[in-house]
Amino acid sequence: MVICPNCRAENRSGAKFCKNCATRLPTSTAVTRPLDLETMQLDKVNSPASTQNSQTTRRLAQNPRTDTRPLPPASAFDRRPLGAVFGDNFLYENVIFSDDRQHRYLVHQIDVPEDLQIRLCPNASCGAIFLPRNAVPEKFCTDCGATLEKGGKDLALIEARTPIPDNIVRLAAKGLSHGAVRAPLAAFVERLAGQPRHCVVVPRVGALEGVPDSMQALNWGVGLARGLDYLHDNGVSFAGHIDSSALGIINGRAVWANFTTCNHHPEGYVTERKSDAEALARLIFSWLTGQERLEHDPNLAPAINQAFERVYTPPGIASAGELAELLSQALEEMTSAKTLDYYMGRRTHVGMVRNLNEDSLLTVEINRIHQSVSQPLGIYVVADGMGGHAAGEIASGAIINAISQKAFKELMPAQFTKNAALDRQKWLREAVEEANTEVFKLRRSAGTDMGSTLVSALLEGNKAYIAHIGDSRAYLINSQGIQRLTTDHSLVERLIATNQITREEARHHPQRNVIYRTIGDKPKIDVEVATHTLKVGDYLLLCSDGLSGMVEDEAIYKIVMNTPSPQAACDALIEAANAAGGDDNISVVVVKIVEA
Amino acid sequence: MARFGKLFGRKPGEPSGDKPQATERSGDSARRTVTQSEFGLKLILENGETRTFTSLPISIGRAEQNDLVLVDDTVSANHALIYYDENVKDICVVDLDSLNGVTVDDHLTRKNVLRDGVRIGLGKSNLIFRDTGYIHPG
Numbered sequence: 001m002v003i004c005p006n007c008r009a010e011n012r013s014g015a016k017f018c019k020n021c022a023t024r025l026p027t028s029t030a031v032t033r034p035l036d037l038e039t040m041q042l043d044k045v046n047s048p049a050s051t052q053n054s055q056t057t058r059r060l061a062q063n064p065r066t067d068t069r070p071l072p073p074a075s076a077f078d079r080r081p082l083g084a085v086f087g088d089n090f091l092y093e094n095v096i097f098s099d100d101r102q103h104r105y106l107v108h109q110i111d112v113p114e115d116l117q118i119r120l121c122p123n124a125s126c127g128a129i130f131l132p133r134n135a136v137p138e139k140f141c142t143d144c145g146a147t148l149e150k151g152g153k154d155l156a157l158i159e160a161r162t163p164i165p166d167n168i169v170r171l172a173a174k175g176l177s178h179g180a181v182r183a184p185l186a187a188f189v190e191r192l193a194g195q196p197r198h199c200v201v202v203p204r205v206g207a208l209e210g211v212p213d214s215m216q217a218l219n220w221g222v223g224l225a226r227g228l229d230y231l232h233d234n235g236v237s238f239a240g241h242i243d244s245s246a247l248g249i250i251n252g253r254a255v256w257a258n259f260t261t262c263n264h265h266p267e268g269y270v271t272e273r274k275s276d277a278e279a280l281a282r283l284i285f286s287w288l289t290g291q292e293r294l295e296h297d298p299n300l301a302p303a304i305n306q307a308f309e310r311v312y313t314p315p316g317i318a319s320a321g322e323l324a325e326l327l328s329q330a331l332e333e334m335t336s337a338k339t340l341d342y343y344m345g346r347r348t349h350v351g352m353v354r355n356l357n358e359d360s361l362l363t364v365e366i367n368r369i370h371q372s373v374s375q376p377l378g379i380y381v382v383a384d385g386m387g388g389h390a391a392g393e394i395a396s397g398a399i400i401n402a403i404s405q406k407a408f409k410e411l412m413p414a415q416f417t418k419n420a421a422l423d424r425q426k427w428l429r430e431a432v433e434e435a436n437t438e439v440f441k442l443r444r445s446a447g448t449d450m451g452s453t454l455v456s457a458l459l460e461g462n463k464a465y466i467a468h469i470g471d472s473r474a475y476l477i478n479s480q481g482i483q484r485l486t487t488d489h490s491l492v493e494r495l496i497a498t499n500q501i502t503r504e505e506a507r508h509h510p511q512r513n514v515i516y517r518t519i520g521d522k523p524k525i526d527v528e529v530a531t532h533t534l535k536v537g538d539y540l541l542l543c544s545d546g547l548s549g550m551v552e553d554e555a556i557y558k559i560v561m562n563t564p565s566p567q568a569a570c571d572a573l574i575e576a577a578n579a580a581g582g583d584d585n586i587s588v589v590v591v592k593i594v595e596a
Numbered sequence: 597m598a599r600f601g602k603l604f605g606r607k608p609g610e611p612s613g614d615k616p617q618a619t620e621r622s623g624d625s626a627r628r629t630v631t632q633s634e635f636g637l638k639l640i641l642e643n644g645e646t647r648t649f650t651s652l653p654i655s656i657g658r659a660e661q662n663d664l665v666l667v668d669d670t671v672s673a674n675h676a677l678i679y680y681d682e683n684v685k686d687i688c689v690v691d692l693d694s695l696n697g698v699t700v701d702d703h704l705t706r707k708n709v710l711r712d713g714v715r716i717g718l719g720k721s722n723l724i725f726r727d728t729g730y731i732h733p734g
Contacts, residue, residue, distance in 0.1 A: 067669070067673075068658070068669060068670065068671070068672045068673070068694075068695045068696070068719075069669040069670050069719075070670075070695055070696065071670050071696045071719060071720065078703050078704050079703060080703055080704070080705050080708075081699070081700040081701045081702075081703035081705050081708060081714075082700075082701070082709075082711070083686075083700070083708050083709030083710070083711060083714075084700075084703075084705045084706075084707070084708050084709075085681075085684055085688065085706075085707040085708060085709065086706075088683075088707060091684065091709070110683045110684050110685075111683050111684070111685060112683050113683075190706050191693065191706075192691070192697050192704040192705065192706055193694075193695070193696050193697025193704055194695065194696075194697070
């Protein structure tokens, strides 16, 4: 139960707006709730048969029927005639369906006094139904805050020979009101010629046919997940068994409408929150993909994959409310987020002093645009080989070969097949480790002192995974400035980190070229992979020390920001490095993040 | 048939203070005066006898205190009641929890709106209900 902070009215748990004054209510924290008297009394008010019963008993006492000759009971289960009034409350309009076990009628509530009226939220996206209650009747929708109107139209009445299941009777007595829930409204028994007729009144909903499209499925999913959370709050669960037969369609959206398989816990405590939420996630996933099993699906937008990843990756989700949040976030991201693309320039130059270019570059890009959602993937590597002729260029070449082979073997197929989501960070770390093993073997067999630095970036969507070894660098450049994403594995950086020299002194330090970690030096190598989030307008710059050792960061920033394209930036940067002396080979890759 | 007004409970034996005059539109919309014998609620028994009632409710049963007494041992002592239902806003028949039930046009029912010309079944007996546009003088 939620107490309104404004008017102190008692609202049902799960209510978002006060029924009496439409004030937004604090979110309910109470999960357990004792069975309240209100519910019990509602049953009396709600079921018109009860008043009838007392009258009936009186009449029975007055009129002993011993002398009335009984007719043989009608064997056929007869449907009601035109104009029948059910339970003193619902007037026959039409027969929807009829067989020898069950009749379904279209009915509406007759003009009962206001305190017995079924009320309806007029908001088309909500439409919650409010049953008459003996306490103060709701004036405002507890789900969306709209002023309630007279309802009771477009109801279905199911009349059967067999008793109504207890869970349905209890739900009707409870009176659930939520935009995504169309619970039973009334359950009663009438006796016709001594034979019981068991009646349930439910809001009329359409059948769910076919599969919704993906946006519809997500929109429905958000509503259904919120509705399921509300049901859980009110002691209703499906024990992890949820399929589309539990749903109906109203105003073009899915609602919870079939409660025959539900469990109702009278004291309101539900233990199946997690399994129900997961079952609903599987249902929504099957609408989106046709698959029952939750797994990464490359045909889905990344935002949706991320949402479902949260469901199937431990610890998973604890409640349907969490699922609603995840799905609505994914929806928001899909409708508002701009999709990204990469605009890349690259260039390598031998420099002004050396006559051998030992640097190697690798750029691999793949971009799928599906349903206007761009899913780019890019791998960019700059390797600065060392060791002179027949050593440096071989080492850096071996690195890019190893990484590109691994990319084509593992990363590319994962983009197109339904492999489980690849851990990009792990993949990049392994790629660098494998490249190191490759170069280490070459160095052993050649007997030279070959080695290489490396900076590599794996970009996917707006995520950048960056690994580096040695003094090749990655920079992030945007309107806010230039930022180094890597810390050189060099002696001078260590001296700076321990405050022994300043950054300015480092530029002229005699041992500024000494690096303590290289590819191919040792059989095993420590690789750190950093993750960054990129946004539209960002530049990612990878370079060898032929650029960063020759051109100041500030100058790099100015060149990148003032050139018309990433390629023009690369050309201008190499020109600048050569103009400053061009002491070493110069390699640059510039990737601009643009809107797709 | 268009209904012109409500019926209020007045016992059939009670003398009516004024002569109810009513007008009714026939097909060619000519106005004609309806005399008392032509209007009211009529229940046509199986033997062809017509019983006219000018007030509601009408109780039906085998017991003698009923407004309409049916001599039939499949009819309960107090079997059914025809009355004006304030909520439905129409003339209804209601089963008074009789042993053999009430049918309207051969379908079992408990409470039912009565339209002109329907057949009400009580036990083995049948009645035709005719609503001939009664207007209460009040």
